Amino acid sequence: MNDIALTSVIQKALPHFVTEDATEDSVYEYLIAEGVEPAVADRIIIFTPTTFGRVMMRHLKLVFPETYRIQRESGELSDSLLLNSEPVFQAALNLASTIASAQIWEEALHSEVAYWSAETDSVSQALVAGCPAASIKPQELIVHWYL
Numbered sequence: 114m115n116d117i118a119l120t121s122v123i124q125k126a127l128p129h130f131v132t133e134d135a136t137e138d139s140v141y142e143y144l145i146a147e148g149v150e151p152a153v154a155d156r157i158i159i160f161t162p163t164t165f166g167r168v169m170m171r172h173l174k175l176v177f178p179e180t181y182r183i184q185r186e187s188g189e190l191s192d193s194l195l196l197n198s199e200p201v202f203q204a205a206l207n208l209a210s211t212i213a214s215a216q217i218w219e220e221a222l223h224s225e226v227a228y229w230s231a232e233t234d235s236v237s238q239a240l241v242a243g244c245p246a247a248s249i250k251p252q253e254l255i256v257h258w259y260l
Contacts (some may be wrong), residue, residue, distance in 0.1 A: 114153060119204040122149055123161055131225040159256055164202060165226045166233030169207035169218075173237065173246040181254035193253065220238070248257035 114122070122144070129135060129143045137158050144154035167177055180193035196202045212218055227233050232251055239249050 114200075116200070116204055119153075119200060121210055122147065122153075123157055123201075123205050124159070125156060127222060127226055146233075147165060153201060155258065156199070157205070160202040161201065161205040162226055162229035163232055163254065165209045165223055166228070166230035167206070168213050169224055169227040169238050170233065172215070173236070173249070175246065175249055175251055177232070177251050178253040181256055183254050184193040184257050185220055190255070196254070210230075220251055 125147070126140060126144060129140045132139070136170040140158050141154050144157060145151065149157070179196055181196055181199075184192055185191070209223070212223060218224070230235075232254065236249055237253065239247065
C-alpha cells in the first residue's frame with residue numbers, strides 16, 4: 114500500500130475510533146471490511162493513536178523515544194525498532210501533523226483518537242498528579258503483537 118493510500122485509509126478510519134461503542138475489535142473489523150491487510154490494520158490501531166497523541170501534546174515539548182519494541186506472547190521483547198521505519202507510524206504522524214498545522218484539529222475526533230494511546234494516558238495522568246511537563250520522560254513504546 115503506497116503512502117497516499119495508507120493516509121487515506123487512516124483518515125477514513127478516524128471516526129471509527131470515536132463511536133460510542135468503539136473497541137479495537139470494531140476498528141479492526143471496519144479496516145478488514147475495507148480491504149486492509151490484517152497486519153496493516155493492527156498497526157493502524159496501534160500507531161494512529163500514538164501519533165495523534167504525540168501531535169496533541171507537542172506544546173508540552175516532551176522528548177519521545179524514536180524506537181519501539183514488540184512484546185511477544187511469551188513475554189520476550191524484540192530489539193528496539195525505529196518508528197520512522199514503520200510506514201503506518203509515518204503516515205499517521207504526517208496526517209496528524211498536517212491536521213494540526215492546518216488548524217483543523219477537532220477535539221471530538223482527533224483528541225479522542227489520541228486518548229486511545231497509552232502514552233497519552235500516562236502523560237495525562239502525570240500532569241493531573243501535578244508532575245511538571247519538564248520532568249516527564251516518556252519511555253520506549255512496547256507493542257503487544259503476538260506474532
